[in-house]
Amino acid sequence: xxxxxxxxxxxxxxxxxxxxxxxxxxxxxxxxxxxxxxxxxxxxxxxxxxxxxxxxxxxxxxxxxxxxxxxxxxxxxxxxxxxxxxxxxxxxxxxxxxxxxxxxxxxxxxxxxxxxxxxxxxxxxxxxxxxxxxxxxxxxxxxxxxxxxxxxxxxxxxxxxxxxxxxxxxxxxxxxxxxxxxxxxxxxxxxxxxxxxxxxxxxxxxxxxxxxxxxxxxxxxxxxxxxxxxxxxxxxxxxxxxxxxxxxxxxxxxxxxxxxxxxxxxxxxxxxxxxxxxxxxxxx
Numbered sequence: 001x002x003x004x005x006x007x008x009x010x011x012x013x014x015x016x017x018x019x020x021x022x023x024x025x026x027x028x029x030x031x032x033x034x035x036x037x038x039x040x041x042x043x044x045x046x047x048x049x050x051x052x053x054x055x056x057x058x059x060x061x062x063x064x065x066x067x068x069x070x071x072x073x074x075x076x077x078x079x080x081x082x083x084x085x086x087x088x089x090x091x092x093x094x095x096x097x098x099x100x101x102x103x104x105x106x107x108x109x110x111x112x113x114x115x116x117x118x119x120x121x122x123x124x125x126x127x128x129x130x131x132x133x134x135x136x137x138x139x140x141x142x143x144x145x146x147x148x149x150x151x152x153x154x155x156x157x158x159x160x161x162x163x164x165x166x167x168x169x170x171x172x173x174x175x176x177x178x179x180x181x182x183x184x185x186x187x188x189x190x191x192x193x194x195x196x197x198x199x200x201x202x203x204x205x206x207x208x209x210x211x212x213x214x215x216x217x218x219x220x221x222x223x224x225x226x227x228x229x230x231x232x233x234x235x236x237x238x239x240x241x242x243x244x245x246x247x248x249x250x251x252x253x254x255x256x257x258x259x260x261x262x263x264x265x266x267x268x269x270x271x272x273x274x275x276x277x278x279x280x281x282x283x284x
Contacts, residue, residue, distance in 0.1 A: 002047065002226045006035055007234040011051055014234070015241025018055040019200065019249055021133060021178030021261050022268070026122040029172055030272060033119060033281045040117050040284055043225030046218035050231055053211035054238035056204050062246045063200060070094070070201075086152040090201070093159025097202045098209075100163030105210065108170045116172055119276055119283045125173020126269035130262045133178055136186035137258045140195075148191040154198060158188045162202055173269070176203060181258070196253050200246070 002010075013031050017024040028048050032039050039045075060067065073087025140148070149158070165183030169176035177199050184195025215222070222231060275281045 001041070002037065002044070002230050004230055004233055006037070007230045008237050009035075010048075011054070011234040011237025012241050014048075014051050014238040015055055015058075015243075016245055018052060018238070018242055019059070019177050019203075019245050021175045021181055021258060022265055023122070023126060023169075023173045023175035023178065024052070024055075025169070026126055026173040026175070029117065029119065029122050030268075041221075041225060042218055043221040045117065046214040046222050047226045047231050047234065049207075049214040050211045050222070051234040051238045052207045054235035055242035056208045056211070058239045058242035059200055059204055059246060060208075062243060063204075066197075066201075067204075086154070089155050090151070090198075092156040093154050093162075093198065094201050094205065095159070096156040097159035097163030097166065097198075098205045100160060101166050101202070101206045102209065104164075104167040105170065105206070108167070116170065117284070118172075119272055119281060121171060122173040123269045123272040123276070125171045125175075126265045126272070127173075129168075129174045129178060129182075130265040130269070132182050132186075133258055133265070134262045136182040137262070140185040140192060141257065143189070145191075147189070149189050149194060150191055151194045151197060154190070154194060158184070158190065158198065159202065161188045162198055166202055166206065175265075176207075178261075192253050193250075196250065 010028060010031055013027050014024055017027045025048065029039055032044065032048075037044055070087045070090050073083075073085060074091025077084035077088030077091075162180045162183045165179045165187070166176055168174050168179040177196075180199035180202060181195050184190040184198055185192065188195070190198065222228060272281075276283060
């Protein structure tokens with residue numbers, strides 16, 4: 001069903017789009033449709049989740065020092081109240097956000113593999129969520145720097161907010177990073193860097209867990225349809241490409257708004273609608 005060339009292309013798509021606020025699931029769905037692949041096939045759905053692990057491994061390596069520091073700070077804070085600082089609070093933020101994501105993700109699993117796997121949903125998610133991103137971007141730009149919360153100000157409550165926002169990415173086209181960044185900028189009041197980094201940290205346990213869950217629960221489907229060799233190639237490619245994508249995005253958000261992503265999302269959404277209306281691709 002899926003060739004090694006197809007898998008390499010999908011790995012590149014995943015690696016480029018996973019951390020950009022443009023929806024990796026939406027872009028993978030588009031690419032799979034253009035390849036005339038059955039997007040509602042359980043094996044292909046599992047493949048899509050599994051290759052995200054490659055991108056998450058790239059994030060783990062890129063942020064390894066931060067992760068070690070946060071984990072150490074969290075454990076130290078558990079045993080010594082006097083040493084509870086920003087890293088301790090960040091640890092609780094990630095835990096709170098991950099718990100929300102796991103519960104809602106498991107409850108919404110049937111939606112992900114069923115009715116939401118539609119090109120109309122992808123197009124709608126890309127276009128409609130663009131307005132939320134534009135609002136959050138403008139809101140952050142108008143907020144005085146003194147009122148913005150930084151990485152040192154993050155608590156479990158911010159993690160909870162972004163955890164709920166992350167669940168909106170169950171809708172293809174919304175974008176996990178786009179949803180959490182909107183939550184960080186517009187709801188939690190974080191500055192651009194804090195919102196982006198917390199988005200990265202929350203994505204690691206959520207997507208690694210989702211990938212492992214899909215690999216275990218859909219093992220036979222992957223074996224009988226996509227194949228583990230092809231899946232491994234896609235995962236490796238997504239890892240390599242995602243590492244470069246992370247480095248670029250962190251530099252970009254330091255001095256730019258998300259307007260360019262908003263414009264791209266709207267154009268992409270309209271293009272999908274055009275393809276659907278023109279009969280070039282089907283919805284399912």
